[in-house]
Amino acid sequence: MHKRTLLKCLSLLxxxxxxxxxxxxSRTAVxxxxxxGSTQSVAEAVQAMIxxxxxxxxxxxxxxxxxxxxxxxxxxxxxxxxxxxxxxxxIDLSKYxxxxxxxxxxxxxxxxxxxxxxxxxxxxxxxVLTCNSHGGxxxxxxxxxxxxxxxxxDVKLGTHFTTYGGVMKQSPAVAAWLRENGxxx
Numbered sequence: 493m494h495k496r497t498l499l500k501c502l503s504l505l506x507x508x509x510x511x512x513x514x515x516x517x518s519r520t521a522v523x524x525x526x527x528x529g530s531t532q533s534v535a536e537a538v539q540a541m542i543x544x545x546x547x548x549x550x551x552x553x554x555x556x557x558x559x560x561x562x563x564x565x566x567x568x569x570x571x572x573x574x575x576x577x578x579x580x581x582x583i584d585l586s587k588y589x590x591x592x593x594x595x596x597x598x599x600x601x602x603x604x605x606x607x608x609x610x611x612x613x614x615x616x617x618x619x620v621l622t623c624n625s626h627g628g629x630x631x632x633x634x635x636x637x638x639x640x641x642x643x644x645x646d647v648k649l650g651t652h653f654t655t656y657g658g659v660m661k662q663s664p665a666v667a668a669w670l671r672e673n674g675x676x677x
Contacts, residue, residue, distance in 0.1 A: 520544040520675060521583060523613075524594040525606040527555060527562065530625035531594050533658035538592060540661040542675050545588075549605050552577040566598050578605050585614060590650075590675060593638065594623035600632035602641065610641050621650035621673055630654060 522544050526532035538544050553576065555562045569576060585591070591613075595606040602624070620642060624634040635652045642649065650673040659666055670676035 519588050520590040520592065521547060521585070521588040522592040522594060523547045523549065523581070523583070523606075523609060524592075524623075525549040525596070525603050525609075526594075526625075527596055527603075528559070528627075530627075530655070530658040531596050531623070533660075534594055534623055534625060534653070534655060534663075534666060535592075537659050537661050537663050537666045538670065541667060541670060544592065547581050547583050549581060549609050550579045551605050552579055563599075566603075569604065570599055570601070575604055575608050578608050581609060585618070588618065590619040590621065590673075591615060592621045592623060594625075595634075597624045597626040597629050597632050597634050600629065600634070602634055602637040607637075607641050615642070616646045618647050619650055619673070620647040621653070621669075621675075623653040623655075623669075625655050625657065627657065630656075 520538070520542055522535045522538050524531050524535045524546070526535070526548065532548070535544075535546050535548075539546055555565060568574075593606065593610060595603045598604070622635060622638040624631065626632070631652070631654045634654070638652070639649070651669065653666065653669040655665065667676055
């Protein structure tokens, strides 16, 4: 009886090779900036669904913890053209076919720390998907802003995903976005 059970299990592994084995290494990187955790939840959902690698952008001098003071500082920085320095990101882009760029909407636009990274990144030939989280402003100018900063970078631009607040790890909306871009079956 035990021998029969063992043989059944082994035959199932032959029919369903993914069972009991780790998924192949993803060739997708998620580069994101998150202040409140909403954008990070999207990055983690993508990671859970397709085994993408996550790379979080951080500023050298952190923004305040409180929301309101951060919004005022960001507004002042945007109006005066300040580019807050970011910490170096240890990523070898040659390992990835797809790069997902994600950030919160800051005063209708992509946050400057994410834009700073994009401006210096060699994304040539990559499929690039974009994403923003928001607290009530919606898409605003974020897709247009992503397109402007990616102009001339020779990327294959995928679709954009917008979410109000955070998402669950098995978010149907994130799954649909990944499917429409050929990253999830």
